[in-house]
Amino acid sequence: MKRGLRSRLAKYGDEEFALFLRRGFLKGAGYTDEALDRPIVGILSTASDFNPCHGTAGRLAEKVANGVRLAGGLPFVFPTISIHEAFSFPTSMLLRNLMAMDTEEMLRALPLDSAVLIGGCDKTIPAELMGAISADVPSIVIPVGPMLAGRHEGARLGACTDCRRLWAAFRAGALDEAALNRAHDQLMPTAGTCMVMGTATTMATLAETLGFTLPGAATAPAVSSERMRLAEATGARAVEMAKAGGPRPRELLTKAALRNASVVLQAISGSTNGIVHLAAIAGRAGLSYDLDELDRLGREVPVLVNLRPAGEHFAPDFHAGGGVPALWRRLQGHLDLSARTVGGETLGDVVARWPAYVDEDVIRPLDNPVVAGEAIAVLKGSLAPQGAVIKLAAATPALCQHEGPALVFDSLDDLERRIDDPALDVSPDHVLVLRNAGPVGAPGMPEAGALPIPKKLASKGVKDMVRISDARMSGTAFGTVVLHAAPEAAAGGPLALVRNGDLIRLDSRGRRLDLLVDEAELARRRSQWRPPEKPARGYARLYVDHVTQASQGCDFDFLADVGRSAEGAPQGR
Ligand code: FES
Secondary structure, three states: OOOHHHOOOOOOOOHHHHHHHHHHHHHHOOOOHHHHOOOEEEEEEOOOOOOHHHOOHHHHHHHHHHHHHHOOOEEEEEEOOOOOHHHOOOOHHHHHHHHHHHHHHHHHHOOOOEEEEEEOOOOHHHHHHHHHHHHOOOEEEEEOOEOOOEEEOOEEEOOOHHHHHHHHHHHOOOOOHHHHHHHHOOOOOOOOEOOOOOHHHHHHHHHHHOOOOOOOOOOOOOOOHHHHHHHHHHHHHHHHHHHHOOOOHHHHOOHHHHHHHHHHHHHOOOOOHHHHHHHHHHHHOOOOOOHHHHHHHHHHOOEOEOEOOOOOEOHHHHHHOOHHHHHHHHOOOOOOOOOEOOOOOEHHHHHHHOOOOOOOOOEOOOOOOOEOOOOEEEEEEOOEEEEEEEEHHHOOHHHOEEEEEEEEEOOHHHHHHHOOOOOOOOOOOOEEEEOOOOOOOOOOOOOOOOOOOOHHHHOOOOOOOEEEEOOOOOOOOOOOEEEOOOOOHHHOOHHHHOOOOOEEEEEOOOOEEEEOOOHHHHHHHHHHOOOOOOOOOHHHHHHHHHEOOHHHOOOEHHHOOOOEOOOOOEOOO
16 A cells, blocks of 8 residues: 555656646645655644634644654645634524534645544534545544633633623623623633533534544643643654555444443533534444434433533633543443543543542542433434434423423524513413524524523523524523424424424433324324425535434534445445
8 A cells, every 4th residue: 555655646657747737736845755755644623713723723733743743754744624603694603514624635635644633613523524534535623622711700710601691691681791891801711622522522522532633632721831742742643644544433432432422521511513524424434323213322321521601610620620531430340441542542441541630629439429320311202203302401401391381482483583572472481492403404403402491581580481493503502402302393394383382391311302283183284294495506505405314413414435446445446
């Protein structure tokens, strides 16, 4: 197999000429022949002025490159698209698959022997893992790391749990604009990813658990020297992987590794987005993600990591308290410790050598959990035949068993138009339903599932209501919120048939979500239903034509694994 600069030559019908041309251009860029004979490590940088969470990505890439050079390799930094939650219209999820395709095709096209993937903000690590698994090039992830927590008037503040809390208080009239603005200055005090247990921290923790990072890499603060040293060590490890030709992503992504990820997702009370991303990541390796197993594990595994929004602390505290390997040690009775990591060790090897210190309040022992269990539950029923999820750890217990009349919003625009209408006919017992906000309907399944409490109720002190949608929810959010109802309304799922006043029953204990309308009436409504119009052209059209439902990860149907040739290359390429 050809390595380094001699690999993946452009097709001119003359390989020697293609190599001659490539070397010529690199000489033109100032490289010597000696340098060009070294193993090549591609460093995927997601530095972008439009991605403030990745403000340190450029410096990280330099540190990775330094590690590559120290270990005798040749680093090449290259870009892919970079996605930030607040800078992606209409929603970052619409672009995740595009970034995964960009990653996969660059890893396949460039003459690199291994790759270092720099990611962090919510969709970036899932996209990188999806692309790397499909390309199956030896790859190692270095997250950009979490922000430090802010401090304001004696309290610690966290993005974005406190962004939501402060905004809700402002909407309810409990906080004036000046006070809101003072706190605003402290919500994102450094570069890095949101430092609560949002999607970024969840996905970095899962990437470490799946074995795709060096130990400790999920949680070291973005602006710490430790993060920079981890980057250098990651670069050095990538050279070893380049020389050995592995481990490859598909060697790491096994059924056991996915089950471990589900255990950890429950124990950290992670973002529900993690479920969608794990399903997509599994699909790239030809595996299916087991939602029933996730639900079962939720009944066995308590929430141990005490981070907001379910707990009190922040990601840098998780790191100082022992980090992800200390959590693995707590969970060793639930994990398969023989699962491999990209560093060459098993999870068990890492647990055995990891420092014994653990902060008992941040990473709780099994007999003193943050929440006794059931962080995330999977619901089925007549309103979600293919499943829906609820984060019980962030819900109001009294609302988790609830029956109430539906108040339906047909789209995000409809929600925006009417939610604060003083004439809205709504009581705290109502079940707020948002539809056409799923993968096809929005399109892109935005994080709109935590519908705002109608102002007329919020101003009277109502803080939570049952909310149901085919949308997603930020991992930093909280409330009694049922998400990912599948099939979604725009695909003809039962959510499309709900009318104002229909009774809906949420039975979290029984894992049921039901629309209490008889089948004959539903059949009548179904016969009148028409699918929404599709986007006329471009990526949005590709997206709605090929995106799968949440339970399959919202990946494109044509990107799922289709088997491999004897040489390990994907079939049909
Ligand atoms: Fe980037 Fe939260 S917006 S991690």
